[in-house]
Every structure is written in structure tokens, then in C-alpha cells.
Amino acid sequence: MPKPKPGQSRTVVVERQCKPNKPDNCPKEWCALDGACNHPMDPTVEQGANSKLSNVQHSFESIVVKDSCDVEVSSNDTQAAVNVQVALQVAIALVISISIADSNTANEITQELNAKLQTSQVNSQQVYIQNSRGVNITTTDTDIAVNIQLLLQVLIALVLRLDIL
Amino acid sequence: MANSNSNFPNQLVDMLVDSTLKKHGVSLDGTKIDAQQKEQLRNLVDSLKNSVSDLSQQSMAKKENKEKNDK
Numbered sequence: 001m002p003k004p005k006p007g008q009s010r011t012v013v014v015e016r017q018c019k020p021n022k023p024d025n026c027p028k029e030w031c032a033l034d035g036a037c038n039h040p041m042d043p044t045v046e047q048g049a050n051s052k053l054s055n056v057q058h059s060f061e062s063i064v065v066k067d068s069c070d071v072e073v074s075s076n077d078t079q080a081a082v083n084v085q086v087a088l089q090v091a092i093a094l095v096i097s098i099s100i101a102d103s104n105t106a107n108e109i110t111q112e113l114n115a116k117l118q119t120s121q122v123n124s125q126q127v128y129i130q131n132s133r134g135v136n137i138t139t140t141d142t143d144i145a146v147n148i149q150l151l152l153q154v155l156i157a158l159v160l161r162l163d164i165l
Numbered sequence: 166m167a168n169s170n171s172n173f174p175n176q177l178v179d180m181l182v183d184s185t186l187k188k189h190g191v192s193l194d195g196t197k198i199d200a201q202q203k204e205q206l207r208n209l210v211d212s213l214k215n216s217v218s219d220l221s222q223q224s225m226a227k228k229e230n231k232e233k234n235d236k
Contacts, residue, residue, distance in 0.1 A: 081220055084213070084216045084217060084220060087213060087216070088213055088217075091209055091210070091213060094206075094209075095206065096193075098197075098198060098202065099193045099194060099195070099197060099198060100191055100193070101197070102191075105189050105191055108189060109185055109186065109189055109191070112185050112188075113181070113182075113185055116181060116185075138234075148217055148220065149217065149221075150178070152213060152214065152217050153175070153178040154178055154181065154182060155210060155213065156210065156214075157175075157178050157179055157182045158182060158193065159206060159207075159210055161182070161192075161193040161195070162193050162194075162195035162198060162203075162206075163195040164195065164198075164203050164206050164207055164210070165207065165210065
């Protein structure tokens with residue numbers, strides 16, 4: 001394709017199409033036009049094991065400052081809880097895997113426990129400042145997923161059964 | 166068995182763990198784990214306990230500050 005001259009703009013149109021020649025081992029997106037594609041909701045499609053381990057924690061924060069001056073905004077988004085949550089899940093999986101010889105059974109038990117403990121949390125904060133002067137705003141998202149406590153209790157229950165504590 | 170003073174009844178957690186293990190026909194056997202692994206697991210659990218406790222305290226303190234500032 002020739003290079004555009006200065007001042008000229010170039011429009012590139014990319015037509016979305018299925019790529020049936022993609023290798024089988026490469027994950028591909030579902031395409032309605034491809035008759036060979038199984039729909040993701042089709043029960044014959046194998047679901048990954050991690051689909052059961054979904055914990056959702058989102059924070060949405062929106063701060064709008066309009067026609068204002070001397071506005072100071074400080075925002076703390078506490079997502080440290082997510083790290084602890086993952087650490088607890090890993091610890092539960094670890095305890096189960098080293099205390100049960102059959103790895104398949106250990107995986108099934110870990111997945112089942114995590115599936116029962118899954119939770120979702122969505123935090124939403126919106127701040128709108130208009131025609132203001134000398135405003136200090138501090139927003140803090142301190143809502144920690146409740147299931148951290150529950151995960152810790154499950155971990156303690158497991159290690160107590162192993163006479164570790 | 167679980168001896169934690171948090172929001173969830175211990176009975177609930179014990180039932181959850183017991184029923185899941187029973188369903189798969191297994192029981193946790195502490196004799197398979199050697200002393201070194203037990204010590205490591207004990208340290209891991211203590212560390213996680215402290216992390217959860219710190220997070221809870223931070224959260225409480227921030228909420229209290231926020232409520233004071235709102236008043």
C-alpha cells in the first residue's frame with residue numbers, strides 16, 4: 001500500500017471475519033458465521049476448572065471537577081484485600097493437596113470449597129464538584145470482601161483437622 | 166473445631182468442610198505430613214491470620230474516621 005502524502009489521511013477498513021485456518025490448539029473467539037464453532041453456552045463445550053473459582057471485586061470511582069479552583073482530591077482504593085483473598089485460596093488448596101494423596105480428588109475438593117465460598121462485591125463512588133473553590137475531597141474505598149473471614153475460618157478448620165494448630 | 170471469633174458460625178464452617186470431605190469419601194490425615202511441613206503450615210496460617218486482622222483493623226479505623234469527618 002503506497003504511503004500517504006503529507007496532509008492526506010488514510011482510512012484502513014478491517015473486515016472482521018472468521019479464521020477457520022487457525023491452528024486447533026490456539027484459543028479462538030466464537031464466531032456466529034462459522035458453523036463449526038460451538039457456542040460458548042453450549043453444554044458440550046468444556047469449561048475450564050477456573051470458571052468455578054471466580055471471585056469478583058470491582059471498584060468504580062468517578063470524580064468530576066468542573067468550573068472550580070483550589071480543589072484537592074485524594075483517593076485511596078484499598079484492593080489489598082484481594083491479595084489476602086488469593087493467598088487464602090492458595091493456602092486452602094495447598095493444605096488439601098498435601099493431605100490428600102489423590103490429586104484429582106484434592107482438586108475437586110478445592111474447587112468445590114471455592115465454588116461455595118465465592119462472592120461478589122461492587123463498590124461505586126461518584127463525586128461531582130461544580131463552581132466551587134477551596135474544596136478538599138478524600139474518598140476511601142474500605143469495603144473488604146466479607147469472604148476473607150470465611151476463607152480464613154475454612155483454612156483454620158482444615159489445619160485443625162490435621163492437628164497442625 | 167474451628168476456633169475463630171469472626172462473623173461466621175463455626176458450626177457452619179465445620180459442616181461445610183465435613184460435608185465436602187464426606188462427599189468425596191476422604192478424611193484429612195495429619196500423619197502424612199512431616200514435622201517440617203506442619204511447622205511451615207503453622208507459620209503460613211499465623212501470617213494469614215495477621216494479614217486478615219490487619220485488614221479488618223485498617224478498614225474499621227478508616228470507616229470510623231470517615232464517619233467522624235461526615236459528622
